[in-house]
Amino acid sequence: MLIDAHVHLDKYGDLLDDALREIDEQRIFTVATAMDVPSYLELQKIGDRSNLVLPTFGIHPRRAAEYASQLRDLGRYIEASPAIGEIGLDFHWVKDTSTYGAQRKVLEYFIAAARDQKKFVNLHTKAGEKEILDLLEKYDVRRAIIHWYSGPMDILRAMIQYGCYFTIGVEVLYSDYIKEIAKAVPDHLLLTETDNPGALRWLKKNDEVGMPAAIKKVVDALSQLRESTPKKIESLVQTNFSRLIANDPWLHTVSPVVVS
Ligand SMILES: [Zn+2]
DSSP: OEEEEEEOGGGOGGGHHHHHHHHHHHTEEEEEEOSSHHHHHHHHHHHTTOTTEEEEBOOOGGGHHHHGGGGGGGHHHHHHOSSEEEEEOOSSSOOOGGGHHHHHHHHHHHHHHHHHHTOOEEEEOTTTHHHHHHHHHHHTOOOEEEETOOSOHHHHHHHHHHTOEEEEOGGGGTOHHHHHHHHHSOGGGEEEOOOTTTHHHHHHTSOOOOOTTHHHHHHHHHHHHTTOOHHHHHHHHHHHHHHHHTTOGGGTTTHHHHHO
């Protein structure tokens, strides 16, 4: 089974039906990460339409400033969500430094909740890599997916040492640096993502909408880089994702789908 561990399904608009059909036809297990509260409410509805879609709640660093002063209101969404994400820090693309304090506050709140509620986290780490690793260590949150890692190699190694999982995404098709990262991630921590539907459009500066089957291109690229085969990469990633969610009481309905 293909695993797409980081997707923004609520952003498909008119193409949502097509995307869900493709997910079902290609059997792509999809972790649907939220950006904020309206995004999560939408994803919950989408999740009801496919047992291959797992909606998860988080506040994206871009949206953190709006939520930092009302964190207690988020409790019920966090509790309802089987995992946490998208959360993180962005000190690179987000230029407004006045939001950085809010980003830190929101992230720490979610990491603490992940520890208390024993949920895995799906992290955006742009230019906040070291700080995020420090937070994972501080709260002893062991089950972490680092989404689209593009930071320094020494922090990558430290995160690997800690046991973080890494989603390699569509940038592996275009960037030598991401290829290097894709080779450095050890077998047991390798995951895949598309960050659909916007990632391809963002990378190629065109109007291409990333459809779910783009995950196959990521798998193909990984099989070449790692001197493997697409089938072996697919099954390796499935094994890794199954291990990540194993014994997770929140995910008992998902596990049989992924393991089968
Ligand atoms: Zn994302």
